[in-house]
Amino acid sequence: MPDASPAPRNDAPLTESRTFTIDRHAVAAVDAWIEDVGRSFGASQATVFGARLCVAELFANVIEHGIGRSERDRITVTLARSADGIGIEFVDTCGRFDPTHVAAPVQGESIEDAPVGGRGLTLVRGYAKEFAYRHDGARNRTTLRIAAR
Amino acid sequence: MQITISELGDSAKKVTLVGKLDIAGAGVIEVPLAAVAGARGNVMIDMTGVDFIASIGIRHLVMAAKAIARGAGKMVLLDPTPMVTEVLVVAGLEQILPIVRSEAEARTLFAGTRSA
Numbered sequence: 001m002p003d004a005s006p007a008p009r010n011d012a013p014l015t016e017s018r019t020f021t022i023d024r025h026a027v028a029a030v031d032a033w034i035e036d037v038g039r040s041f042g043a044s045q046a047t048v049f050g051a052r053l054c055v056a057e058l059f060a061n062v063i064e065h066g067i068g069r070s071e072r073d074r075i076t077v078t079l080a081r082s083a084d085g086i087g088i089e090f091v092d093t094c095g096r097f098d099p100t101h102v103a104a105p106v107q108g109e110s111i112e113d114a115p116v117g118g119r120g121l122t123l124v125r126g127y128a129k130e131f132a133y134r135h136d137g138a139r140n141r142t143t144l145r146i147a148a149r
Numbered sequence: 150m151q152i153t154i155s156e157l158g159d160s161a162k163k164v165t166l167v168g169k170l171d172i173a174g175a176g177v178i179e180v181p182l183a184a185v186a187g188a189r190g191n192v193m194i195d196m197t198g199v200d201f202i203a204s205i206g207i208r209h210l211v212m213a214a215k216a217i218a219r220g221a222g223k224m225v226l227l228d229p230t231p232m233v234t235e236v237l238v239v240a241g242l243e244q245i246l247p248i249v250r251s252e253a254e255a256r257t258l259f260a261g262t263r264s265a
Contacts, residue, residue: 027172031201049201049232056203060172107241111214111224119240120204126239 008042008081016040017078022069022092027059030077041081043148050127050146051079051086057120058090058099058142067095085129085148092140098133099124099142150174151198152181157252161191161259167198170206179209186213189220191259193252196229202236214246225249225258 016037020026031052038048055077062075073093080087104125105118125131130145150168157163162185168174185192194210214224225247229237237243249255 024172024176028169031169031171046232052201053203053236056171060203060205063172108245111211111218111245114211114215114242114245116211116215117204117208119207122241123204123236123239 006039006042008040015078015080017076019074019076021071022059022062022066022073022075022094024063026075027056027063030055030059030075034077034079037079038086041079041086043081043086046149047085047146050149051088054124054127054144054146055088055090057124061097061099061120062092062094065097066092067097069094083148084145086146088128088144088146090142090144093138094140096135097140098135100131100133150177152178154181154185157191157193158256161193161255162188163193163195163252165195165198169201170199170209171201171203172205175203175205175209178206182209182213183216186216186224187220189222190217191222191255192217192224193227193249193255193259194224195227196233197227199229199233202229202233204240207237207240207242210246211242223247223259225255227252227255 018033020030034052034055035048038051059075076091078089099121102121104122105115108114127146128144129147132143134141150170153165155163164182164185166178217224228250229248234248237246249258
């Protein structure tokens with residue numbers, strides 16, 4: 001939904017980056033941080049919502065399915081502001097996993113047929129204009145672009 | 150996330166959710182929502198106070214709707230915000246989890262079900 005975008009704060013940097021532990025408590029911290037940064041970028045509420053949703057889904061994926069995850073693993077989220085939206089890099093130190101190659105679940109036509117879960121990456125694909133992955137030899141690097149709305 | 154359960158007329162339950170239906174919020178609603186869903190009858194989930202929803206929240210709504218359907222009931226979502234509605238649409242659920250815009254509309258929808 002289009003809404004009035006606040007002006008970017010004059011002192012807002014072009015990119016902001018923060019590292020988080022991988023646990024359920026950190027999900028709220030990441031979300032609050034994205035809201036703050038998105039506001040400082042001058043992005044609309046709808047654009048920031050898309051960024052929050054995509055990162056929440058990637059984070060939940062790591063929490064639930066992170067391959068070989070240990071307490072030492074971390075995620076680092078980088079947000080970049082641009083005229084056409086928000087760029088996101090989501091980096092995790094868990095085992096190699098490419099979220100762009102996960103097949104979407106087959107949607108049923110009734111509640112009886114509908115799958116219970118598996119919609120997270122469907123949402124990411126729906127909200128992100130770009131969705132790419134590479135492994136740098138040590139970390140999973142997922143990049144997204146949320147178009148300005 | 151806060152969850153409140155009340156009666157909606159004689160034959161349905163109203164579940165009011167307020168807050169973020171993210172991984173933490175989903176953990177809060179999981180048990181009480183499953184209990185309501187397993188008790189047979191129609192259920193209206195008041196979504197007006199939900200300002201964020203992620204797939205894990207959707208998962209609990211779908212699980213509840215499935216349980217309610219098994220008991221010949223119906224579950225509807227009351228007036229989610231435009232942004233939450235969009236998430237449900239992108240997730241492909243607009244036909245599966247019916248959205249109503251008023252309690253009266255929910256009652257009308259429930260009137261056709263066996264448990265109403």
